[in-house]
Amino acid sequence: MQALDNDMRRVLTGAAAAIVVLSLFATWLWQNRQPLDAIALPPADRAPPAADALTATWFGSSMLLFDDGETQILIDAFVTRPALHELILDTPLESDAAAINRFLLDFRLDRLAAIIPGHTHFDHALDLGAIASRSRATVVGSVSATNIARGGGVPDDQLIPVTDTAELHFGEFTVTLIPSLHLAYGWNGRVPRSGTVDEDFESPAPVSAYLAGRTFTIVVAHPQGTSIVQSSAGYEPGALAGFRADVVFLSVGMLEGMGKKHAFAYWQNLVTMSGARRVVPVHFDDFTAPFGTTRLPPSFIDDFTRSSTWLLEFRDDWDRSTALELPSFGVPIAIYADDLLEAQRPGGQAQLVPSRQLFDTRLQNLRPAAVADRLAEHQRQGAAAAQPL
Ligand SMILES: [Zn+2]
16 A cells, blocks of 8 residues: 555656646747847838828738728737637637727727728637727628628628629728638648638637638728738739739748748749839737737747748849838838839929829739729629629
8 A cells, every 4th residue: 555655656746747847848938939139120110101191000910000091991800819828728709898999099090991801810800890890890801701790799781791802992992802822831731720700600709710711812002002911821823913012011920830932932922923112021920919019929839030031032032122121010101102102203204193093003003804804794794893793
């Protein structure tokens, strides 16, 4: 009996020691991360934008606010930051009403026309219902996105589900959604939590309920400049052929784990193909950090210090005149078109071109023939231009 007790004690002591060592190791892994200033990219917000400038403001992850002084468009809705244990235990997540109100007030989101998530994982769509309900903005996105919003109490007349390429107009903005692919960084080359969110979605829901749905590349065109937002580091080969953009907001989350070859193809399909003169990486931050805090994720999960050197290399090899710049949380970045700058240069011949006309020309150039054909066909069938295809 005594021998058995001693054996048992030894086993328990051994197990306790193993748990201590494993937790120490897990803590070390979690805290082993690079500082933000290890990223050798210049800031995207060097000069404060003019009062009437078109701006994009980054709010962590791939959430961006486009604002031209009259109309605001929000890409993604992710203010509530779940704690690590809530992600691991998959507990239902409630939108943080106080944090959302503070966000809407502090950053003056009082002219919000649309909320457009790139896809519907929780780090893009968790607060769709809460923000849309408080702002009356239209939710535009996949059927999963509109189901999440409806489950969060948003009425149907505030929802525009999109199943294929769609072009919508909000004030001076022309927003095009183009089907794309989510990064397949999961086990066996799969997209983690793929699948679609059903009509019976109810919030609060755990992270596992936020399935990716359809992933879209979002082209935000405006007379002052055109941006592309990619919410995940996947791509549909050739999908952007013919599209032109001035700025690409390029998701880089988990890019490093996919390897340099994937990163190169990603760069080519988003940046080289669109001819963008500026690239602003997004989704490089740890989304378990409090809203407003920018820190890199643990190096064992994702190493942006490594993938950012790849991006610099691709830029130097393929797009030498393209700037690669890092955004700061909540600081507006002026968006401008290079040809518009050219047109506004004193004495420049193009100075006489009115911006609306210049924009229409740019929009024509921006639309690939295939999209233009589908839009024309759609209009022939009598549907309104602002409705999704
Ligand atoms: Zn995702």
